[in-house]
Amino acid sequence: NAGVTQTPKFQVLKTGQSMTLQCAQDMNHEYMSWYRQDPGMGLRLIHYSVGAGITDQGEVPNGYNVSRSTTEDFPLRLLSAAPSQTSVYFCASSSPSQGYEQYFGPGTRLTVT
Amino acid sequence: AQRVTQPEKLLSVFKGAPVELKCNYSYSGSPELFWYVQYSRQRLQLLLRHISRESIKGFTADLNKGETSFHLKKPFAQEEDSAMYYCALRRSGNQFYFGTGTSLTVIP
Numbered sequence: 153n154a155g156v157t158q159t160p161k162f163q164v165l166k167t168g169q170s171m172t173l174q175c176a177q178d179m180n181h182e183y184m185s186w187y188r189q190d191p192g193m194g195l196r197l198i199h200y201s202v203g204a205g206i207t208d209q210g211e212v213p214n215g216y217n218v219s220r221s222t223t224e225d226f227p228l229r230l231l232s233a234a235p236s237q238t239s240v241y242f243c244a245s246s247s248p249s250q251g252y253e254q255y256f257g258p259g260t261r262l263t264v265t
Numbered sequence: 266a267q268r269v270t271q272p273e274k275l276l277s278v279f280k281g282a283p284v285e286l287k288c289n290y291s292y293s294g295s296p297e298l299f300w301y302v303q304y305s306r307q308r309l310q311l312l313l314r315h316i317s318r319e320s321i322k323g324f325t326a327d328l329n330k331g332e333t334s335f336h337l338k339k340p341f342a343q344e345e346d347s348a349m350y351y352c353a354l355r356r357s358g359n360q361f362y363f364g365t366g367t368s369l370t371v372i373p
Contacts, residue, residue: 183359192274194351194365195309202358210360242309251316252355254301256309 153178158243158257165233165264173228173260175243183246184226185210185254186218188239195242201226233264268292269354271364278342279372286337286367288326288352297355298335300326301363304348312337312350322346342371 159174177184185200187210197210201220215237217229226245230237240261244254270289278284290296300312313321315328315335326337335352352364 185359185361187363192365194271195353195361195363197361200359211362244309246359251314252297252359253299253311253314254309254353254361258308 155179156243156245156255156257158241158260160260161258163260163262165230165262167234167264169233170229170231171233173230173241173243173262175226175228175257176224177226177243177245177255178224179245179247179255180223181245181247181250181255182223183248183252184220185244185246186216186226186228187242187244188212188237189242189259190239198228198241230262233262235264238262238264269352269362269364271350271352271367273367274365275368275370277370277372280344281341284339284342284346284369284371286350286352286369288335288337288364290333290335290352290354292333292354292356294356296328296330296333296335298326298328299353299355299361300324300335300337301351301353302348303351309351342369344371344373347371 156177186198187195199218201207243257299314302312303309324339351366354362
């Protein structure tokens with residue numbers, strides 16, 4: 153099993169550009185989440201999903217969109233990138249049957265200039 | 266508001282010394298708490314959870330509801346324990362609140 157995979161690993165955007173961060177998991181987990189990691193701020197929940205077709209906002213959803221059309225995939229979209237979105241982004245998946253243990257991807261380092 | 270506080274950003278201890286990483290939380294319901302660890306060049310991974318009441322890699326953590334704390338402890342630190350540690354609270358479903366993290370350095 154590959155677990156949770158994220159692409160790309162690194163990305164540089166200019167202000168106003170759009171992009172999609174990809175996340176996929178092969179563990180058949182019902183739950184998936186997106187976090188951003190910033191120095192001194194820890195991990196903050198952006199959006200999460202409890203199943204295909206169901207998404208909800210976390211702590212810091214502004215500027216981001218998500219969708220969950222399949223159990224495996226949970227892409228994060230930045231519609232108009234801003235320098236404040238410079239961060240490391242982590243995707244995670246979990247299942248209630250495994251005690252909600254979060255399985256994290258390797259992260260995407262995004263820089264917005 | 267549900268929050269997790271880790272007061273120490275950096276913590277250095279000598280090899281063989283005891284280590285304690287502090288975590289305090291505020292939550293109106295029944296808390297479910299976790300410790301996650303990120304070793305250099307590795308993914309963030311679960312270290313332990315309070316429900317399991319287990320010891321992982323010599324680490325233990327006890328939930329103290331009176332003090333609203335979930336401190337992580339190890340009696341004898343090892344060099345391989347150097348890592349970033351995050352305390353996390355599961356609010357409901359898949360909603361997790363993470364602390365700001367503590368970077369532990371074990372000095373040889």
